[in-house]
Amino acid sequence: MKLLMTETSPYARKCRMLIREQGLTARIEEVEALPLDDPDDLLSINPLGKVPALIRDGATALIDSPLICEYIDSLNEDRWIPKSGTSRWRVLRFQAIADGILDLAVGRRVEMTRPEDKRFEFWIERQENGIRRSLDLLESEADKFAGAFDLGGMAIAVALGYLDFRYPESEWRTGRDRLSAFHEKWAERPSYQSTEPPASA
Numbered sequence: 331m332k333l334l335m336t337e338t339s340p341y342a343r344k345c346r347m348l349i350r351e352q353g354l355t356a357r358i359e360e361v362e363a364l365p366l367d368d369p370d371d372l373l374s375i376n377p378l379g380k381v382p383a384l385i386r387d388g389a390t391a392l393i394d395s396p397l398i399c400e401y402i403d404s405l406n407e408d409r410w411i412p413k414s415g416t417s418r419w420r421v422l423r424f425q426a427i428a429d430g431i432l433d434l435a436v437g438r439r440v441e442m443t444r445p446e447d448k449r450f451e452f453w454i455e456r457q458e459n460g461i462r463r464s465l466d467l468l469e470s471e472a473d474k475f476a477g478a479f480d481l482g483g484m485a486i487a488v489a490l491g492y493l494d495f496r497y498p499e500s501e502w503r504t505g506r507d508r509l510s511a512f513h514e515k516w517a518e519r520p521s522y523q524s525t526e527p528p529a530s531a
């Protein structure tokens with residue numbers, strides 16, 4: 331199988347970390363596909379033109395990181411997404427919050443790459459407020475995800491890493507000791523370290 335990805339995409343990073351945690355690196359090859367170049371291999375399986383996208387052997391390709399993560403997780407008995415019950419909804423809820431932070435932070439990044447006089451302050455403020463509120467919620471609920479390693483925690487760790495990468499001015503650690511300690515724990519894991527975005531990007 332092939333995962334179309336970029337090294338800077340946090341959504342792809344979630345999938346790449348799960349592949350490592352699930353010991354599937356020999357089964358799933360990572361192939362760089364730069365969405366802004368509109369490469370044929372990406373557009374032929376994802377009309378949205380976004381990474382990540384997973385080309386499966388003898389089956390339809392899958393798109394969207396939550397769906398791809400569900401599939402990757404199903405390849406092993408040892409689950410990072412519980413199959414059922416309250417814990418499943420807890421993990422998926424935290425993934426949704428983390429992915430939402432990413433959506434806001436990626437949107438903000440797009441605004442910030444425009445020339446200053448073309449930036450839309452209204453949206454930047456909304457995006458920054460949404461990120462701040464979500465981080466505050468995660469800080470207050472840290473006991474619900476910090477005690478175990480699962481996809482919810484992984485998605486949060488990836489979102490925090492993306493803020494360090496593209497929005498360091500957020501100073502997200504300030505006043506958020508529990509989130510900060512949680513991130514440090516994840517940052518020690520080989521799956522996290524080997525998927526760090528390149529410093530030069």
Ligand SMILES: N[C@@H](CCC(=O)N[C@@H](CS)C(=O)NCC(=O)O)C(=O)O
Pocket residue numbers: 338339340341342365366378379380381382393394395396429436
């Ligand atoms: N909901 C999607 C979001 C994927 C996404 O937005 N990927 C970005 C890279 S970080 C992308 O491919 N952007 C290219 C574009 O929007 O044209 C997921 O979770 O996989």
